[in-house]
Amino acid sequence: MFKRLFGRGQDAPRTEEEAAREEQQVNQSLEKSRQGIFGRISQMFATDDPVTEELWDELEEALIQGDVGLETTLYLVNRTKDRVNRYGTKKANEARDMLKAEMVRVFQDQVRPPATQIPKPFVVLVVGVNGAGKTTLIAKLAHRYKERFGKRVLLAAGDTFRAAATEQLEAWAERAGVPCVSLGQGADSAAVVYKAIDAAMEQDSEVLIIDTAGRLQAKYNLMRELEKVRNIIARKLPDAPHETLLVIDATTGQNGVLQAKAFLQSAGVTDVAVTKMDGTAKGGIAFAVAQDIERPIRYLGTGEKIGDLAMFDAQTFVDGLFR
Ligand SMILES: Nc1nc2c(ncn2[C@@H]2O[C@H](COP(=O)(O)OP(=O)(O)OP(=O)(O)O)[C@@H](O)[C@H]2O)c(=O)[nH]1
Numbered sequence: 001m002f003k004r005l006f007g008r009g010q011d012a013p014r015t016e017e018e019a020a021r022e023e024q025q026v027n028q029s030l031e032k033s034r035q036g037i038f039g040r041i042s043q044m045f046a047t048d049d050p051v052t053e054e055l056w057d058e059l060e061e062a063l064i065q066g067d068v069g070l071e072t073t074l075y076l077v078n079r080t081k082d083r084v085n086r087y088g089t090k091k092a093n094e095a096r097d098m099l100k101a102e103m104v105r106v107f108q109d110q111v112r113p114p115a116t117q118i119p120k121p122f123v124v125l126v127v128g129v130n131g132a133g134k135t136t137l138i139a140k141l142a143h144r145y146k147e148r149f150g151k152r153v154l155l156a157a158g159d160t161f162r163a164a165a166t167e168q169l170e171a172w173a174e175r176a177g178v179p180c181v182s183l184g185q186g187a188d189s190a191a192v193v194y195k196a197i198d199a200a201m202e203q204d205s206e207v208l209i210i211d212t213a214g215r216l217q218a219k220y221n222l223m224r225e226l227e228k229v230r231n232i233i234a235r236k237l238p239d240a241p242h243e244t245l246l247v248i249d250a251t252t253g254q255n256g257v258l259q260a261k262a263f264l265q266s267a268g269v270t271d272v273a274v275t276k277m278d279g280t281a282k283g284g285i286a287f288a289v290a291q292d293i294e295r296p297i298r299y300l301g302t303g304e305k306i307g308d309l310a311m312f313d314a315q316t317f318v319d320g321l322f323r
Pocket residue numbers: 128129130131132133134135136137159162165213214215275276277278279300301302303304308
């Protein structure tokens with residue numbers, strides 16, 4: 001079976017070994033969620049007791065507590081109920097499989113066909129609120145593109161606002177063994193991007209990943225700066241950025257999703273990465289992300305190390321919540 005292994009420009013069959021390793025990473029990162037609300041849901045549906053109205057109420061309550069969000073919760077409960085009634089299912093453990101199938105569907109509504117041609121350089125713009133995990137994700141992506149695909153990767157230190165942001169990205173670049181273009185703190189981020197695209201063409205880089213600030217003095221400025229960065233990129237490479245990744249910290253819950261929404265328009269977000277899945281018991285946030293942000297979740301951050309990254313796979317994720 002061919003599963004999507006990388007971002008939109010980098011589809012490749014995933015070997016069984018890779019799939020198994022990622023599954024394990026995802027399962028481990030969902031440990032807290034399993035110990036919390038999702039473990040409880042699993043138990044509610046573990047027996048062959050009859051399905052009751054009370055069970056649906058309990059499910060609704062648990063999903064909301066699990067940060068799935070009200071709208072998505074009602075959607076899930078109603079659809080599962082419908083299915084159960086349609087098939088005349090009587091037992092809770094049979095209803096569980098139907099609930100899982102509906103959960104997988106929430107994500108599949110967002111799946112998009114893979115790109116047919118991979119441009120060079122393939123430009124990835126990474127955006128999100130401060131502390132979401134952008135810079136760490138960039139390191140993980142760089143590592144993966146380089147190690148797994150043998151791609152020539154270049155990083156651009158577009159966060160010129162926060163003190164030490166440039167140094168942080170440079171340190172990660174060194175660890176990943178890839179070059180990094182920077183102009184230091186206080187420089188114009190559009191100038192960094194301009195220079196990085198020139199460097200990418202000169203060095204024949206295959207993937208260019210651009211870091212951005214998560215915060216400026218005012219939110220309005222940040223959105224304007226992102227627009228400016230996008231314009232510079234598009235002026236030099238008309239179809240770029242080819243992927244704009246919105247990074248969302250799973251531990252920030254519903255509020256984090258709300259904040260992330262502000263980026264959708266200004267930043268032209270195409271895909272989402274959910275980070276710190278290992279740090280929360282509310283793994284249900286991924287459902288709220290899929291439904292509210294309306295972009296495919298592409299990656300899961302499963303830890304702080306450079307290898308702690310998994311491609312998001314809806315079935316693996318839902319299975320992980322119920323294991
Ligand atoms: N446990 C865990 N921690 C993570 C993960 N991803 C990032 N972090 C941690 O989150 C913190 C913030 O990560 P950064 O990558 O610096 O976040 P950022 O979005 O670049 O932040 P700013 O540059 O301030 O906007 C760091 O301490 C990371 O180690 C993850 O998947 N799991």
